[in-house]
Amino acid sequence: MKNFRISIYWKLFFTILLFILLTSVIIGMLYTGFAPLTEIHTQTKKSLINQTKALTEQITFALENTPSSLEDIIKDLHVKEDADIMIIDTAGNELVSFIEKGLKKTTGDHSQTIESALIQGWDIQKIYYRWELTPIVSVPLKKNNVVIGIVQSYYPRTRNLQGVLPRGATTLISVIILGGLISLLSRYLTRPVRELTKIAREMTKGRFGLKVPIRSHDEVGQLAETFNNMSQSLEDLHNSRRELFADISHEIRSPLARILSDAEILIDRKMDEDERNQHLQAICADVKNLDRLIADLSILSRLELNQVEMSFSRSKIADIISNAASLFILRTKENNINLKQTVGKNLPEVMIDARRIGQVMSNLLTNAIRYTPEGGTIEIGAKQRGQSIEVWVKDNGQGIPEEKLPHIFKRFYRTDKSRSRSTGGTGLGLAIARQFVRAHGGKISAESKLGEGARIFFTLPVSV
Ligand SMILES: Nc1ncnc2c1ncn2[C@@H]1O[C@H](COP(=O)(O)OP(=O)(O)OP(=O)(O)O)[C@@H](O)[C@H]1O
Numbered sequence: 001m002k003n004f005r006i007s008i009y010w011k012l013f014f015t016i017l018l019f020i021l022l023t024s025v026i027i028g029m030l031y032t033g034f035a036p037l038t039e040i041h042t043q044t045k046k047s048l049i050n051q052t053k054a055l056t057e058q059i060t061f062a063l064e065n066t067p068s069s070l071e072d073i074i075k076d077l078h079v080k081e082d083a084d085i086m087i088i089d090t091a092g093n094e095l096v097s098f099i100e101k102g103l104k105k106t107t108g109d110h111s112q113t114i115e116s117a118l119i120q121g122w123d124i125q126k127i128y129y130r131w132e133l134t135p136i137v138s139v140p141l142k143k144n145n146v147v148i149g150i151v152q153s154y155y156p157r158t159r160n161l162q163g164v165l166p167r168g169a170t171t172l173i174s175v176i177i178l179g180g181l182i183s184l185l186s187r188y189l190t191r192p193v194r195e196l197t198k199i200a201r202e203m204t205k206g207r208f209g210l211k212v213p214i215r216s217h218d219e220v221g222q223l224a225e226t227f228n229n230m231s232q233s234l235e236d237l238h239n240s241r242r243e244l245f246a247d248i249s250h251e252i253r254s255p256l257a258r259i260l261s262d263a264e265i266l267i268d269r270k271m272d273e274d275e276r277n278q279h280l281q282a283i284c285a286d287v288k289n290l291d292r293l294i295a296d297l298s299i300l301s302r303l304e305l306n307q308v309e310m311s312f313s314r315s316k317i318a319d320i321i322s323n324a325a326s327l328f329i330l331r332t333k334e335n336n337i338n339l340k341q342t343v344g345k346n347l348p349e350v351m352i353d354a355r356r357i358g359q360v361m362s363n364l365l366t367n368a369i370r371y372t373p374e375g376g377t378i379e380i381g382a383k384q385r386g387q388s389i390e391v392w393v394k395d396n397g398q399g400i401p402e403e404k405l406p407h408i409f410k411r412f413y414r415t416d417k418s419r420s421r422s423t424g425g426t427g428l429g430l431a432i433a434r435q436f437v438r439a440h441g442g443k444i445s446a447e448s449k450l451g452e453g454a455r456i457f458f459t460l461p462v463s464v
């Protein structure tokens, strides 16, 4: 259940479903609220007809007993009784009308109304005026018992027609509720994105490593997780860059300080030729070390940025190994070290940059000689392992403590920092070797037991 993912798809699905359901409910409510308005209550109908009949009798009375014109009578009723009346003749032509502005029915055909008014004595029509149902009651107008036309009386604002909340109010309340719900939902859905934006802004100011809370396991949750990983990587990168600068300045400072002190001694003190040469040689050694450090750093940074061009060619690993070994014969002899080669027979060729792989072997052999006492043995060998050739350099020197093994390929890492000055190592050799091996699509590792020597080995894919 923990890993159950509700994807945005489903969120949207349910949102739309909910939306449709709510809309239907609202439409339903509107419809039911609207229903009484389409029908005029029988009681109301009767009362409206009676009202109109009473009005008509008033008009008939005035026509028969006063000298006032039809127009004056209707005007009088409109002003005094607030009645909205139109008189049409039996052919449907308008004779007189005093009706509130805008209320008047615009459709011209009265024939049905007239017919029904004449036959049953009344007729009711419905029009909508300002969103409300307005009944129009038509009854025949008689003078001296002769029909002279039809009285049409309009009844706007007939409040008792509607039994429920006015339509406008229902709509407004529904829209407010729906709007609120949608707004809440949208806020809920966009919250992680807003959080991401906030943290991303902080990161542009250089504050790395900040995390966004992971609130879901959907696509947005995955994005948040990826974002957090990115933030962590950026922080690591930031820290490693800082450490690198600190390491570099430290590595450069020490030889520079020694050079300065040697130079000052040379200037300040009177000394014989021998002593003078000693100081000059020390200066030369430090300058050489600095030069090598800068060269190493330069190749390492270019390797990390994939900017070192490689020239691959089909090569026999046995040749590369014997070449590398021949370069170290003198040094091993000097240290009374036995250098062995164990190369498997009929090894397939590899596609490599022979010069770079030679450099890797040089780095490994330099280390092996450096950490192997006189009379020791160094073995350099190769064998096939599946689709790769494994190459190794093994010594029986002091070895590497187990807990330090995972670190030896890091830049500037030395198991024993105090030895660096006498041995001249800066801890870049294995880092460079690792990058070269990686550039060939291989892997480099180390195995060792303290006091029993070390074996550093790397793989190279067999050329196809
Ligand atoms: N064969 C080995 N035996 C024992 N320790 C080793 C061996 N090879 C490497 N190490 C340890 O691993 C560390 C890192 O090796 P690496 O070659 O990167 O640096 P370095 O030899 O000290 O300096 P550089 O190679 O830059 O001159 C060494 O300082 C050493 O402590």
Ligand SMILES: [Mg+2]
Pocket (backbone or CB within 6 Å): 363, 366, 367, 425, 428, 429, 430
């Ligand atoms: Mg080294």
